[in-house]
Amino acid sequence: MIPSPPETRASLILRLRDAADVAAWDEFVAIYGPLVYRLALGRGLQPADADDVVQQVFTAVAQSVGRWVEQPERGRFRGWLLGIARNIALKTLTRRPHGGVGLGGQQSPERLETIEAPGGPLSSQFDIEFRREVYRWAACQVREAIEPNTWNAFHLTHVEGVSIAEAAAQLNISVGNVYIARSRVIRRLRVLAKQFEVSE
Structure with a gap:
């Protein structure tokens, strides 16, 4: 059975404030999980590190989405999410375990250059990937029903x-x-x- 027509994307975001709303979080993760994962891979992270970035991004969203919703001039949700993902990827690339070479190895400086400021090519790429992921998710829902x-x-x-x-x-x-x-x-x-x- 196809889920009932969702009210709006804004209502889904509002529902994320409730950590117990499993349906909202499942829907959110189904769309954004693969998107953030591919973004992390595209920034030069290894698959295991990209998985970590996804987990950290969703933890950060869970902890701060309530504050984001309450901001009167909060901007676009995807822009906010992209900023979180970019910052976490940056921290992952520059992390230095036990004072040694960062997780990104000798190529870290080159990889850091690919993490540009908001509004750059990455934002456009993120939006394109987002639309593709929405289609994949919706297609899966429809095909099963x-x-x-x-x-x-x-x-x-x-x-x-x-x-x-x-x-x-x-x-x-x-x-x-x-x-x-x-x-x-x-x-x-x-x-x-x-x-x-x-x-x-």
């Missing part, structure tokens, strides 16, 4: 670029049913993704 042929009609024509007529032949359904299936899937994807489209 509908008939396989309905999903396949959408995927063949919308993702793989197969013609409507060819998809109908492959799936042994009418051309009209392919159009209907596509429309249903796209509508459900939009409903699920809408909560993440609110200006933050």
Whole structure:
């Protein structure tokens, strides 16, 4: 069953103030976990360190999202989250266990140069990756809730670029049913993704 249409992205953020709201946190982690992980890998961290960054970012969000929500001029949520992730990645790259070479090794200075200030290319990349992650999450939700042929009609024509007529032949359904299936899937994807489209 598809989750009920979410109110808004803003309401999800408000719900994060409640650490016991498992559904809100599951949804939040499903979208932002892979996003922060890829961001950390892209900054030059090893997979284990990227996992640590994800954990630290979500801990930091849990501890401070209430204060962020209460700020009258708080800016965009993704900008705030990106700042947290950037700072934690920076600390991870510069960490020096037992006074030795930092975790990033001899390449740390070069890696630090890739962690630019807010508003730079990383912010744009973060936004692009965010939209991709929202689509992946919504697609997974929809695919689990509908008939396989309905999903396949959408995927063949919308993702793989197969013609409507060819998809109908492959799936042994009418051309009209392919159009209907596509429309249903796209509508459900939009409903699920809408909560993440609110200006933050």
